[in-house]
Amino acid sequence: MRILKILSLLFPIALAASGQSRIVDKVIMIVGDEPILLSDVEESRISYEKRGVIIDNPYSAIPEQIAIQKLFIHQALLDSVEVNDSEISADVNERINTYIEEFGSRQNVEMYAGKSISQLREDLTKRLREENLVQGAQRNLTKGIKVTPAEVREFFRDIPQDSLPMIPTQVELQILTQEPQPTPEEVERVQEQLRDIARRVNAGETSFSAQARAYSQDGSAKNGGELGFTGRGQWVPEFSKVAFSMNEPNKVSRVVKTEFGFHIIQFLERRGDRVNVRHILLKPQIENSEYNRLLLRLDSIGNDIRDGKFTFDAAALALSDDEDTRNNNGLMVNKAQRNTLTSRFKMSELPAELARVVDTLKVGEVSNSFMMDNGKGKTVCAIVCLKNRIPEHRANMTEDFQELKDVVFAHRCDEKIDEWIREKQKTTYIKIDPEWKHRNFKYPGWVKDN
Template sequence: MKTIYSVLALFFVLASSSLAAQSQPAVIDQVIARVGGEFILLSQLEEQFAQAAGQSNTPLPPEARCQLLDQILVGKLLFNKSKLDSIEVSDGEVESQLNARIDRILGYMGGSIEQFEDYYGQSITATKEQFREDLREQISVERMRGSIIQQVKVTPAEIKDFFAKIPRDSLPYFNAEVEVGEIAVKPEANEDTRELTVARLEEIQERITAGSLTFEEAAQKYSQDGSARGGGDLGWTKRGKFVPEFEAAAYNLDPGEMSGVVESEFGYHLIKLQERRGNTIRVSHILIRPEITDEDVEESRQFLDSIANLVRVDSFSFSFAVKRYGTDKVQSYNNDGRMTNPASGNTFFEIGDLDPDIYFTIDEMEIGDVSEVMEYNDPRGEKMLRVVQLQSRSSPHRASLSQDYAKIQEATKQAKQQQFLSDWIEKTIGETFIMIDKRYQGCPAVKNWLNDSRKLTVGGARASAEK
């Protein structure tokens, strides 16, 4: 249980400073640094230090606070620059990620809202308000970082040079690995079930219109997504956030108006426009998904099995089958069916990284073999079907260009990106007002911020710190 709660605490680590500020004496909220227009509070540093200490099996070194402050300064520099470069993070995107995090935490807690509120000491709505701006900052920082390093490319010569500079006795040793492809399909509800779902929403719509229940009450009672707890409220968002069918219906409504039944890839909706501010809207919805019957699953299973058989007899390639018959709602679709290892970001899986069902399926397969149809649940908990193909298998070995080119290429790229980002940080510090409290100016990691900053800024920083 302690481990689970540690995960929950880390899930909202981005908002820890504001939570700490509530529980610590007022003196903790001192400004200890400034980067452009962004301020760093002592409470932020102390909270991150406490978290790091709690996760470490040994006492933190004396320089830990200095290193953490350096990391916070980098984040604030990126955030400050994201504002100057007008990098936008929509309200809808923030709301979507907040809802996803809340849903995942509730999943750890067995869906218990009471347990959630007891752990965080406030309601779900208050928790979302607490975290919203911190999450927006986190997204902005990552987007800014991505925009800086996206232009970094590596050539074959750079990859070979990078590998050649690694001492022979320092070359990594790779365990046995496999590459796995998949063709995934989502069972679809039959026409009768779809009609029943539409009829159910139309009956709910009539009750709302008649005034026997409000839209918010109906959403809380019937809607089948995370927004139900908030009465279906999806927050403020701009064009481009929702799927086309939903967005077209939402933007055609007047404030206070409710739509008819709208179909999207997620199911069937009733939509209510709450408010409009120019091109930004705030909408609520009621979502009901048609029930997928055992017969629907079996029909999809037979279809996918026939596709797998055609691949086995070379009627067409696995890659063609992915594009022609697989769903484009899975990550592997845009990679010719190759599954990506979330632990490494590449397509190679060690045995321990594989889903157990996939591991036991491919254990006796030869390269190129295609499995029988397997059933699984996607991240939203929806039932899916897939067949997998064993595309490569390697034995344990020391890294080599011939066997591990893709990995070495990625390592080369990451090293180049890190150097490019470091150069960018050094350059941007010199163009940015930097203030650091005199208590931290002796930190080796922090000295670079003052040394790289403009001399006028350094003088201002010291003067500010001494006041």
């Protein structure tokens, strides 16, 4: 049943408790001062099983996974790795709301999970916090790793051709977008609503967090609008300028316009060069007639390009509203790629609406107009030209250097982490139950001669 599949993904711990007869729990390993329980292993095993994930030798692999996580969490605490509790809280709230939508009510969620919403919240918060600590420790461990072109060539020199990674189909695109605009009356309505909220909060008539939960159109609404401690460069300039100019706790700012819409900001606290604020985001509504007007205009532009009246390059430079591509003659740049700029996209890296359009185009063809999410929470109208399609192929140094470099980088990171685990085992107190000593562990250092 679909609901059981969803449940196995969302509530592995609950399924483990409710789907199996109760076992007698015991400590099977201690890493540092952290115990690993038999129930921990069983819960993970059942979670993998419910998801259809096959784990070879689960009673060896799973306790070892948990033990390695304990090592990294301990290292994260030594390294003073910071986690953003506000972001975690917002993530937990979003997940719980998703569960409630999937199951229809809070009561259904609690029934299927076998625990209260507050217990689920506590479990999720603990799990996400540990994941953040592990990731932070691993980033610290691998941040100094660099890969040179010579190392890439050397790494792949003797690898058989059929062992090289497959590179999926990639495309290069030019895009011309136009952003629909709200009426002046709608803009004034939104601004006045925000000004009214600010007046009421500053007068003590209501709380900012309650208003954020009720009205904000940002994901932070579930967390009362709180964004957590953030550096100046992590927000768009207009928002950052106001947020970092505020000093009076709980005071609410004037209305701030950004590319995302209109905001009011409440200052909470400053720590060094970071501040924590709440905000409310409202986006003016766009009339359907405005979308229809732009779609017709873009179809007209596309027809003129096909008729040779002007090029897509010239049209994008003169008419596109997208600042990221306009001055590049509409050419899209793949910002998801690490440490490099490339105009190539895998189809899976494109917004869904754009991928569907591109899939039907021939090289050099200009699409009909369509609507898409611009990645900033706004729906825009667009036409696109397929400049190039690179079919699926085996990676080669000429065309796919960055992909091969990423493979080498990942290999170097794995080597560094592997070496670190082996050394960390030597300096960490580890005690293992005699019945578990003869498991087929990857790292033999769990079993010490003492």
